[in-house]
Amino acid sequence: MAIQRLIEIDGKEVAFKASAAIPRIYRLKYGRDIFKDLSQLEVGMKENDEGQSKLDIESLEIFENIAFVMAKHADLKICEDTSEWLEQFNTFSIYQVLPQLIELWGLNVQSEAEQRKKYKPPKGK
Numbered sequence: 001m002a003i004q005r006l007i008e009i010d011g012k013e014v015a016f017k018a019s020a021a022i023p024r025i026y027r028l029k030y031g032r033d034i035f036k037d038l039s040q041l042e043v044g045m046k047e048n049d050e051g052q053s054k055l056d057i058e059s060l061e062i063f064e065n066i067a068f069v070m071a072k073h074a075d076l077k078i079c080e081d082t083s084e085w086l087e088q089f090n091t092f093s094i095y096q097v098l099p100q101l102i103e104l105w106g107l108n109v110q111s112e113a114e115q116r117k118k119y120k121p122p123k124g125k
Contacts, residue, residue, distance in 0.1 A: 003108045004074055007100050010089040016067070016101060017074035018108035026069045034069075037062045038105065041098060055094065063094045070101060 002019035026034040044059050068082040079085055086092065 002073075003104060005100065005104050007097060009097060010091050012089070014071055015074035016070040016104055018070060018104045019073065020108075022069060022073060022105075022108075025073060026066065029069060030065050032062070032065075034066065037066065038102060041066075041094075042102060045095065045098060060094060063098055064092070067092075067097060067101060070104070 002017050002021075004015060004017045006013045006015055008014070023034045026032065026037075041059060041063055044055050047054075064086060065082060068078075068085050071085065072078045072080075
């Protein structure tokens with residue numbers, strides 16, 4: 001079951017969606033593992049603060065890619081190019097948006113685990 005949320009970016013409400021398809025979509029588009037990338041970003045966020053961010057360019061690009069994939073998943077009318085999508089925003093703070101995307105992803109993972117717990121396989125034939 002997919003989970004969707006609106007997040008404000010640069011004064012605009014942007015839909016983001018998390019589902020079991022996200023890791024596959026992310027891997028196909030960027031050739032990377034979203035689980036490793038989210039973990040790396042979480043560590044980087046904890047080690048830095050918004051006022052004196054020392055996140056490297058690669059971390060910022062990973063964040064933008066994750067945000068794009070989750071936004072595109074929520075709205076298929078969004079263009080196919082990450083940079084083109086980012087052009088619609090003047091500012092895009094990793095410190096404001098990433099925690100919300102991580103929370104959204106966590107809710108999706110929690111939802112998937114709850115569904116598995118409720119599943120009871122049929123008794124023998």
